[in-house]
Structure formats: structure tokens, C-alpha cells
Amino acid sequence: MLAGVRHHKIKEMxxxxxxxxxxxxxxxxxxxxxxxxxxxERLEGQGKLYRTHGGAISAKQEEDDVPHFQREVINKEEKIIVAREAIKLIEEGDIIFLDASSSALYLARLIPDMRLTVLTNSIQICVVLSGHSKIQVISTGGNLSARSMSYVGQVALNTLDSYYVDKLFFSCKGLDEDWGISDGNELQALVKQKIIERATKRILLLDHSKLGKKAFARISSCACINTIIVDSKTELDKLGFLKDQGTEILLPRLAKEAH
Incomplete structure (x- = not known):
């Protein structure tokens, strides 16, 4: 079989x-x-797929991902309140990872100029923190996902192999007791899987709309979550399984409730 024919069949499959x-x-x-x-390797160079450890993922998955500018306005108020609670967990000298979620972006916008190391695959977060002279910002690099304005793929995963982080702040598309933590895009899920392995404390930022949902790509079991921060619209009885496993549950109030 000619290489060109083989490449066509591989992309199709x-x-x-x-x-x-x-x-x-x-x-x-x-x-x-x-x-x-x-x-x-050749097909990835042509932008037709993404390589993973032991295989490949279709580049078409990016087409089903919600664009970053749309994700930012979905449940915006709840995400900001969650971010305000999350900022309390960041301490001087921490090494943290912020994923490419809109929740992590809202958190980045709240971080003051303090001695901190931030590792991220989000281009937007790099830009937000670029004016902070005391913060060392490290980007994973990798294949650019234009829809999420982030880096994914094997280069990003390889970069994460070289780093350790104290605290991981991340979000997801779904949290289900049985299916676990999941995302709508497998490329993003792989990045989150990798950094979960590298983090000492894993902090999930979640708005109520994600609870009880199952997304396409499984990231991890719920057992990996050390702390979860949810908004006040969350039905706490649905988080009982997390409390039973020892996960810390933080429930900040919405701004209208705080006054």
C-alpha cells in the first residue's frame, strides 16, 4: 500500500x-x-490529527468544542464567585497549574502580583499574567487549539512530564459519581489527566450546571479531588459521595446573597 493511500485510510479511521x-x-x-x-507524525504535522501516547486523536474533536469567548459568558457570575473563593487558596511561593477553562481564566484575573510560578496551557492566562513582574509564567507549548486558545497534543503532554505543581486549579464539563470527571474534548482531557498526576493538591472549580453530567472524555475518578469549589445553586446532597471520600467542599455565596 502506498504511503499516501495509507495516510488517507488512517485519517478516515x-x-x-x-x-x-x-x-x-x-x-x-x-x-x-x-x-x-x-x-x-507526518499527519500531525499536516494538522490532520493529534498524536497521543500509543495512538492518535481526531483533530475534528476541536470542531465540537465550545469557543472560548462563548464559554466565558456561560454562568459567568457563578464562575467569578467560585474564582474569588479559589484565590484564597493560593499562597506566596506556590507552584500552580491553571487549565484552559473559563473558570481558571477568571481566577487568573484575580491573582495579584505576588511571588508565584504559574504553569498553564492557556494562551489567555499567559496574556492576563504577563504584566505581573513577580509571577513566573510557564507555557506548555504544543499544538494550538484556536477554539479554546490553548495548547494540546503530545508536546504539551511531554512538557508536563518535566514539572511538579503544588496546586492544580481546573474545571470540567461534567462530574458524575460513577463516570467521574469528564470533558467534552479528549485533547483537553489528556492534558488534565497528565497534570493530575503531577499535582499534590487538586482543586476542582465547578458551577452547578456541570454536576451529575457525563461528558465524552473521562479525565479521572472523583477520588483524585482534594477540594471542590461550587456555587450556591449547587444541590449539596448530590455531593454527598465526595464528602464521604474526604473531599473538602467549599460553597461561596453569590454576590446578591452576600449583601
Missing amino acids: VDERGTIRVTELSQLLGVTDETIRRDL
């Missing part, structure tokens, strides 16, 4: 399934794993 492994492709196409890895 990845787009159809969303994700596929190297070993499966090598069996289906009758070539070695090494040949498939070279094919995936």
Missing part, C-alpha cells in the same frame, strides 16, 4: 472513531508499529 491505537492501525493496515508512528 481516526475521524470515524475519534481515537485509535498504533497497534490496531498496524494490524488493520498490515505494517509495523514503527511505520504507523511515522505516519502519525
Whole structure:
């Protein structure tokens, strides 16, 4: 089979399934794993897919992701209140990771110019913190996701292998007792999976609309959450399973309730 034909078939299969492994492709196409890895590297360079450890993900997933400017205005007030509670957990000298969620972006906008190291895959967060002389900002780099204004892919994952963080602040598309923490985009889910492994304390920023939801790509079980910050519209009885496992639950009030 000619390389061009093989590349076309690989892209078709990845787009159809969303994700596929190297070993499966090598069996289906009758070539070695090494040949498939070279094919995936070439196709990633052409922007047709994203490589992962052991396989590939369709680049079409980005088309289903909500653009960053739309995510910012969804439940905006609740996200700001959650961010105001989260800022209380950041201490001088911390090494933190902020993901590419709108909740983390609102948190970044509240961070004062203090001695801090911030690792992120969000371009917007890098811009927000660029004027803070005391904050060291480190970007993962990687493949640019224009819809989320963030970096994803193997380069971003490789970068995270080199770092440790004290505190991870992240959000998700869904939190379900059985399915766990999940995201609508597998590329973002992989970044979150990797940084969860590198963080000592994992802090989930969640507005009430995400509770009880299952999104496409599973990030982790709920057992990884050390602290969850939710808005006051959250039905606390739905968080009982987190309380039982020892997760700290923080419930800040909405601005209209605080007056």
C-alpha cells in the first residue's frame, strides 16, 4: 500500500472513531508499529490529527468544542464567585497549574502580583499574567487549539512530564459519581489527566450546571479531588459521595446573597 493511500485510510479511521491505537492501525493496515508512528507524525504535522501516547486523536474533536469567548459568558457570575473563593487558596511561593477553562481564566484575573510560578496551557492566562513582574509564567507549548486558545497534543503532554505543581486549579464539563470527571474534548482531557498526576493538591472549580453530567472524555475518578469549589445553586446532597471520600467542599455565596 502506498504511503499516501495509507495516510488517507488512517485519517478516515481516526475521524470515524475519534481515537485509535498504533497497534490496531498496524494490524488493520498490515505494517509495523514503527511505520504507523511515522505516519502519525507526518499527519500531525499536516494538522490532520493529534498524536497521543500509543495512538492518535481526531483533530475534528476541536470542531465540537465550545469557543472560548462563548464559554466565558456561560454562568459567568457563578464562575467569578467560585474564582474569588479559589484565590484564597493560593499562597506566596506556590507552584500552580491553571487549565484552559473559563473558570481558571477568571481566577487568573484575580491573582495579584505576588511571588508565584504559574504553569498553564492557556494562551489567555499567559496574556492576563504577563504584566505581573513577580509571577513566573510557564507555557506548555504544543499544538494550538484556536477554539479554546490553548495548547494540546503530545508536546504539551511531554512538557508536563518535566514539572511538579503544588496546586492544580481546573474545571470540567461534567462530574458524575460513577463516570467521574469528564470533558467534552479528549485533547483537553489528556492534558488534565497528565497534570493530575503531577499535582499534590487538586482543586476542582465547578458551577452547578456541570454536576451529575457525563461528558465524552473521562479525565479521572472523583477520588483524585482534594477540594471542590461550587456555587450556591449547587444541590449539596448530590455531593454527598465526595464528602464521604474526604473531599473538602467549599460553597461561596453569590454576590446578591452576600449583601
